[in-house]
Amino acid sequence: MDVRDATTGDIAEIRRVATESLSASYGHAIDEETITAAVDKWYSTDRLTEALADEREVFVLAVEDGSVVGFAQSEIADGRERVGYLDWLHVVPEHRGGGIGSQLLARLRQELVASGVDRLEGRVLTENEEGVAFYDEQGFSEVGERTVDIRGETFSERVYTTFLDDEEETETGLSRRQTDDGTTVYVAYDESMRGSDAPFFAVYLDEERTERYGWLCGADESFDIAIDTMERLECNDCGNRRKPVRWDAAYL
Numbered sequence: 001m002d003v004r005d006a007t008t009g010d011i012a013e014i015r016r017v018a019t020e021s022l023s024a025s026y027g028h029a030i031d032e033e034t035i036t037a038a039v040d041k042w043y044s045t046d047r048l049t050e051a052l053a054d055e056r057e058v059f060v061l062a063v064e065d066g067s068v069v070g071f072a073q074s075e076i077a078d079g080r081e082r083v084g085y086l087d088w089l090h091v092v093p094e095h096r097g098g099g100i101g102s103q104l105l106a107r108l109r110q111e112l113v114a115s116g117v118d119r120l121e122g123r124v125l126t127e128n129e130e131g132v133a134f135y136d137e138q139g140f141s142e143v144g145e146r147t148v149d150i151r152g153e154t155f156s157e158r159v160y161t162t163f164l165d166d167e168e169e170t171e172t173g174l175s176r177r178q179t180d181d182g183t184t185v186y187v188a189y190d191e192s193m194r195g196s197d198a199p200f201f202a203v204y205l206d207e208e209r210t211e212r213y214g215w216l217c218g219a220d221e222s223f224d225i226a227i228d229t230m231e232r233l234e235c236n237d238c239g240n241r242r243k244p245v246r247w248d249a250a251y252l
Helices: 008-026 032-042 045-053 100-114 129-137 246-250
Strands: 002-005 057-064 067-078 082-091 119-125 141-150 153-163 167-169 175-178 184-193 200-204 212-217 225-227 233-235
Touching (some): 002 100, 008 032, 008 067, 008 082, 082 100, 100 119, 100 175, 184 212, 212 225
Parallel strands (some): 082 119
Antiparallel strands (some): 002 057, 057 067, 067 082, 141 153, 184 200, 200 212, 225 233
């Protein structure tokens, strides 16, 4: 799977993903006509073209087998602190549960940190149980609740936030992080292994990738990963695991 910046050539795919994702997440609470109207308003060609040309917007896509399967969009705002507002993170229903949301968020974090953003804030309707769980799993803190009107209907919306000062992108494209014991490590989001719940990302002690530290769990951002001689991985915090397939032993 490829995670990359969006372009105007992706607009039709972005609209498709938004429609499928919104229908899956909110179809039980919001009627189809309202969802269609929301997509037409929030993801119109003019609005997307403007967003993709705006330096304050960060818009990344997940592409698999030539098809867009998810995207994340954030707008940067300056004030007493520089905040990235996570406007949307969508994954099509059939690709949920495979860590795509985690990879999109990781790429988004990298670009926001490179832009000097201090804090990331996201919002999700309370009716979206998957979205609420995702924010919790990704280490966000719930900081408030508000109401939002959608075509005359009022819905409850939860507000989440997380600080980005513990993660910094280096010139080599790695993300500099601090472990719980204060060790400085470098996460390579371009080196991953598929897990049962989310991918595992390679972690190094140096930017040259010569000394391995271990792995980062994409499901809960934990560095506490158990590994055996067959390179079976398991997150000791959330249970996400990776078992080698038959041919792995010949190539590890």
